[in-house]
Amino acid sequence: MMPLINRELDLRGFSEPVPVMETQRTIEHLQYGDILLVTTTDPRTLRDLDAFCNLTGNTLLQSTQEDNEYSFLIRKQHNPARQGTSRDSACGNTIAP
Numbered sequence: 001m002m003p004l005i006n007r008e009l010d011l012r013g014f015s016e017p018v019p020v021m022e023t024q025r026t027i028e029h030l031q032y033g034d035i036l037l038v039t040t041t042d043p044r045t046l047r048d049l050d051a052f053c054n055l056t057g058n059t060l061l062q063s064t065q066e067d068n069e070y071s072f073l074i075r076k077q078h079n080p081a082r083q084g085t086s087r088d089s090a091c092g093n094t095i096a097p
Helices: 018-028 045-056
Strands: 007-011 035-040 059-066 069-075
Touching (some): 007 018, 018 045, 035 045, 045 069
Antiparallel strands (some): 035 069, 059 069
16 A cells, blocks of 8 residues: 655656755654655666665655656654754864764
8 A cells, every 4th residue: 555645756857966855845844743745857866765764864765667757655754863964163164863
């Protein structure tokens, strides 16, 4: 059974880094537990959105390919350990805790 999709993001025709950047921007405005459907035509998004979910703590529920289109179901997760950032005083870079 297909989960309830709360938002759809059509990124067909865009290449990296746009799909990941737009996915991140869209997920920031979703509620925890909401599901985003992302559709792309860039095969690199198979790797990139999987890495994005691993990095951000969101859940990649499903990725599918049909012809030259790729679809991703991503659930926004609440992950307090990855929310804040801190300053690295030695070099001034913002780093994740």
